Amino acid sequence: MRFAFRRSALFAAASLIALGMAAPSLAQEAPPIEAAPVPVEPAVEAEPSLEPDATVPDAESPDAEGQDPEIIIAETPATPETPPIPAIWAPIPTDAEGRSAYGYYLAGRNALTSGESEAGADYLARVEALTPEQPRVREQAFTASLLAGDLDVAARIAPEGEGVSPVIVQAGRLVAAVQAFVHGDARQANTVLKSGPIGEPHRRAGLYVAPWIAAAAGDWDRALAVPPTDLDPISTLVARANRARLLEQRRRYDEADAEWRDLTSHALASRLFRLPYGEFLERRGKRDEALVQYDAAVTAGATDRMTLSAHARVLAKGRPPAAPTYRQGAAMALKTAADQAIAQRVLEFGVVYLRLALNLEPTNENRFLIGQTLQQAELEPAARAALAQVGPEDAELYAAARVQSALSFEKDGMADEALAELRRAADTRPNEAGVAYLLAGQLVQMKRYDEALTVLNGPLLNVADQGFEVNFLRGAAYEALNRKPEAEAELWAALQKQPNNPTVLNYLGYLWVDSGTRVEQGAEMIARAHAADPSDGNIQDSLGWAQYRRGQFDVAVTTLEEAVAKEPANAEINDHLGDAYWAVGRQREAGFQWNRVLTLDVEAERKAEVEAKLRDKLGQEPTDDSGAGVSD
Secondary structure: OOOOOOHHHHHHHHHHHHHHHHHHHHOOOOOOOOOOOOOOOOOEEEOOOOOOOOOOOOOOOOOOOOOOOOEEEOOOOOOOOOOOOOOOOOOOOEOOOOOEHHHHHHHHHHHHHOOOHHHHHHHHHHHHHHOOOOHHHHHHHHHHHHHHOOHHHHHHHOOOOOOOOHHHHHHHHHHHHHHHHHOOOHHHHHHHHHOOOOOOOOHHHHHHHHHHHHHHOOOHHHHOOOOOOOOOHHHHHHHHHHHHHHHHHOOOHHHHHHHHHHHHOOHHHHHHHHHHHHHHHHHOOOHHHHHHHHHHHHHOOOOOHHHHHHHHHHHOOOOOOOOOOHHHHHHHHHHHHHHHHHHOOOHHHHHHHHHHHHHHOOOHHHHHHHHHHHHHOOOHHHHHHHHHOOOOOOHHHHHHHHHHHHHHHHHOOOHHHHHHHHHHHHHHOOOOHHHHHHHHHHHHHOOOHHHHHHHHOOOOOOOOOOOHHHHHHHHHHHHHOOOHHHHHHHHHHHHHHOOOOHHHHHHHHHHHHHHOOOHHHHHHHHHHHHHHOOOOHHHHHHHHHHHHHOOOHHHHHHHHHHHHHHOOOOHHHHHHHHHHHHHOOOHHHHHHHHHHHOOOOOOHHHHHHHHHHHHHHHOOOOOOOOOOOOOO
16 A cells, blocks of 8 residues: 555654663663562552543532542452442532532543643542542542642642551652651651551662661661561662662761672672762772773673763763762662562552652653653653653753653644654754654654655755665655655665565555556565565555456455455555455445545545546445445
């Protein structure tokens, strides 16, 4: 079939390019690590909304079957039933402005299920203030506040007591401790944690952050306590690394050095901790020993900007980096817990830990990570809201955030907004070829081919070593503009670079078959593409059309029927099947398929061609009813 620049290709490329641009700015002291299993960590889900809009209604009661729109905590232990939200409150709770609890509740539910977590959290917090006796409302308001980042509200309304899930109780204790620290009361935060360690499923986050809070409170016995012996191997290593940092803060340098030496002596841990150990050695004036650590990291394959910068800094005898403050250390600890939760696909927990880290250390890096994690959780509006807060101070990170936001807009079918974000990224990173490619791809997707060619033929992409993707995309734009010789040349160039790529084989083969220039060679290429990717309906359509053009009408019918089954809403494939039916004398079915084309998203040129077939071959006026029949 003709060129169809698939969104999935843009999504995949955008994700990789955004990660590539962001990686230098986001590089931590260690590469990503896979978390060890922990007890069940339930997900937080928003129940679908029944209300069309988030405007706060006037005071009125929902109907009797009105359901609790819930933030569901899945897989939690069985707990006693909590009182249901009543169908009728008497009197109806209202605020000073006359707004009802019902109205806020419905608005909050709608906002949450639309992905507007901040608005949803605000509405539910108002409901909780009006109805403090309702534990289910309190839990929902608490969870919504966590995900939205309104952590002071979450700390204030954290549910506790009999019947409340440990997921909620322990999250509330963690938030209360961290928020007290955020507001400068390390002693109160430490008191919360001394009353009992944070339990599952948030134990790891509590374990990592507690020593930093204890140190800030002056409780050095707790801060430097040896980690528990029942931790998984990764968590043990992380806890020991935190202890090494705090030993340095306490000026117990020999003990800190011994801890780092032992950590970097293990095969698994060495790649994680060479950078922080090297930084420690720099601060102790031991540049030569620091260089040994950085050399070992580079030899082992480290390519992150922080390691390479550290290596260059030591060689240039630059100033060592400062040791982390207590707040920075606590934020780093929470980000590590978030990394592990995200690796386990417990994305909501990852968001909560990152929100806490952001409160401690309000950096663009943390905002970007929150947006990225919300995207992984498919909370697109919330993700875009977080990414919008990434400022332009770091051009690389800002551009990466704009690309991620474009990816989110495109996923939600908001092409103009996606294009605007990609233009911002391109303006910020005018020499970034990856951003230029994504911009060109979005323009092709939106059928703005001349603009796409301006980018594709510009100095960033039209280079000697351009990738096959650039040749392919340029070929797509030329073909759409009916510039067939140029399209053929670009596709041929792409094929030389990727001779077995099914997408390139398909499109060049189709171009040759459809134009009648190299039908046999094109058909052979399409057959190779189909063998490589038999599930692709577009490639199967090309195969069927090649069979049709070679006079193999019966087999073409079978092939095209299967293609329509895979891509039922594709106008071109339905049109091809109609032609094949006509060729084998199945005129009624041909008419059905052609009428079906007119109900789909069809380009003006094809629509006119199909209408002409219906008139000239069947004597039938076109109809937009795909079920219309015709007489043989």
